[in-house]
Amino acid sequence: MIHYSAALDLVLQQSFDWGTETVPLDRATGRVLRQEVHADRDQPPFDRVAMDGIAVDYTAYAAGQRRFSVSHLAPAGTAPQVLRDKTQCVEVMTGAPLPPGTTTVIRYEDLEKDGQDFRLPEGVTDGNSIHRRAKDAVAGDLMMEAGRKIGPAELAILATYGVAQVKVGRLPRVAIASTGDEVVPVDRTPLDHQIRSSNVHQLAGLFRSVGIEPTLDHLPDAADRGQEKLRNLIDRHDLLLLSGGVSKGKLDHVPDWLAAAGIERLFHRVAQRPGKPLWVGRNADAMVFALPGNPVSSLVGAVAYVGPWLRRQLGVADDKYAVGLAEEVSFLPALTLFLSVTVDASTEVLSARPVVGSGSGDLVSLLRTDGFAVLSADRSNFPAGESFPYLPLRLL
Numbered sequence: 001m002i003h004y005s006a007a008l009d010l011v012l013q014q015s016f017d018w019g020t021e022t023v024p025l026d027r028a029t030g031r032v033l034r035q036e037v038h039a040d041r042d043q044p045p046f047d048r049v050a051m052d053g054i055a056v057d058y059t060a061y062a063a064g065q066r067r068f069s070v071s072h073l074a075p076a077g078t079a080p081q082v083l084r085d086k087t088q089c090v091e092v093m094t095g096a097p098l099p100p101g102t103t104t105v106i107r108y109e110d111l112e113k114d115g116q117d118f119r120l121p122e123g124v125t126d127g128n129s130i131h132r133r134a135k136d137a138v139a140g141d142l143m144m145e146a147g148r149k150i151g152p153a154e155l156a157i158l159a160t161y162g163v164a165q166v167k168v169g170r171l172p173r174v175a176i177a178s179t180g181d182e183v184v185p186v187d188r189t190p191l192d193h194q195i196r197s198s199n200v201h202q203l204a205g206l207f208r209s210v211g212i213e214p215t216l217d218h219l220p221d222a223a224d225r226g227q228e229k230l231r232n233l234i235d236r237h238d239l240l241l242l243s244g245g246v247s248k249g250k251l252d253h254v255p256d257w258l259a260a261a262g263i264e265r266l267f268h269r270v271a272q273r274p275g276k277p278l279w280v281g282r283n284a285d286a287m288v289f290a291l292p293g294n295p296v297s298s299l300v301g302a303v304a305y306v307g308p309w310l311r312r313q314l315g316v317a318d319d320k321y322a323v324g325l326a327e328e329v330s331f332l333p334a335l336t337l338f339l340s341v342t343v344d345a346s347t348e349v350l351s352a353r354p355v356v357g358s359g360s361g362d363l364v365s366l367l368r369t370d371g372f373a374v375l376s377a378d379r380s381n382f383p384a385g386e387s388f389p390y391l392p393l394r395l396l
């Protein structure tokens with residue numbers, strides 16, 4: 001049976017070209033930039049007044065003049081008007097271009113009003129409170145390269161340089177399907193032997209948080225209908241997540257159906273707990289993760305394999321985390337243990353306490369779980385205080 005690190009390596013090696021698409025700027029949040037962005041003008045584009053106050057020609061001040069009458073007002077958003085009389089000042093607003101003929105700005109707080117005029121303090125310097133043209137970027141500069149994840153700073157830069165339509169990586173078309181005749185939709189009242197499907201919604205939320213709206217479906221246990229639906233889903237999606245039907249039950253058809261649909265198996269079963277029956281495969285166009293049906297197992301499969309793979313595909317960083325164990329853990333089987341933990345983030349090193357629950361079928365225990373500490377298969381004793389890799393239950 002394959003081990004976690006080898007299985008993850010194999011998953012991460014699977015790459016697909018999903019191409020690019022162009023989206024309006026306001027739909028670009030969280031997407032990955034797939035174009036270069038150059039400055040179409042200097043930044044700032046003009047000598048920008050940085051404080052509300054007055055602008056004067058410093059030579060008049062240096063010659064001893066302290067009282068200035070106002071020539072005119074320079075609000076932001078108006079073309080600059082020259083100061084012709086150097087013994088006067090211009091009242092300037094933050095964001096206005098510095099009026100030609102002036103060389104320094106004095107804030108209102110440092111001025112005294114003298115009738116209609118302004119009286120300047122001692123100690124004024126030349127070139128004050130001016131954000132100089134091209135100080136931060138010069139027209140033609142390369143501002144951003146392809147591959148950046150678009151957040152607030154990137155949106156501001158795109159807007160500043162007039163990129164109203166942004167070329168980004170295309171997001172995969174994702175389908176998530178439950179299996180098993182015991183599973184009924186959320187809006188139905190289950191019979192005594194049935195349950196409502198929680199896994200597909202648990203998984204769908206992870207995708208929605210990164211802007212992907214997955215198709216949700218269900219495969220019945222009956223071979224002909226289940227198989228046909230499965231083929232359809234594979235044809236129409238780039239990524240398919242299945243939940244359940246991958247262990248040893250008489251009706252656990254999923255591996256056979258996937259093989260019949262031409263999906264090449266990368267591995268089936270990983271030396272881990274929970275989530276051992278995980279089945280992963282692909283064809284030329286689609287990646288398939290068949291996750292075990294138990295709710296904790298399906299979530300572990302998503303955060304341990306699907307998330308890192310999707311981040312790699314989208315070209316975004318796969319940040320690594322670690323937690324210190326708050327108490328000793330012993331685990332004898334030669335399996336990687338994804339230990340459900342509650343994390344205390346008030347300490348310098350995140351401190352992780354094991355969640356007490358009744359195993360991988362206990363979805364209620366997920367309410368107490370912040371993430372999973374990864375305890376390797378080659379040891380059985382994990383002392384308190386030691387740090388281990390950590391998979392937060394975060395967005396994909």
Ligand SMILES: Nc1nc2c(c(=O)[nH]1)N[C@H]1C(S)=C(S)[C@@H](COP(=O)(O)OP(=O)(O)OC[C@H]3O[C@@H](n4cnc5c(N)ncnc54)[C@H](O)[C@@H]3O)O[C@H]1N2
Nearest residue numbers: 178180197198199200244245246247248252292293294297
């Ligand atoms: N003889 C063996 N039996 C089992 C083994 C094994 O190695 N030998 N592995 C166990 C492990 S570990 C797990 S995990 C489960 C996984 O089995 P399947 O992937 O085949 O999942 P199912 O049998 O279909 O379902 C398991 C469990 O999860 C519930 N379930 C299924 N789908 C949903 C859903 N959409 N929402 C909520 N809950 C769901 C289902 O009703 C079952 O209770 O197998 C062990 N058995």
Ligand code: MOO
Nearest residue numbers: 274275276297360
């Ligand atoms: O994958 Mo199973 O989770 O060990 O119950």
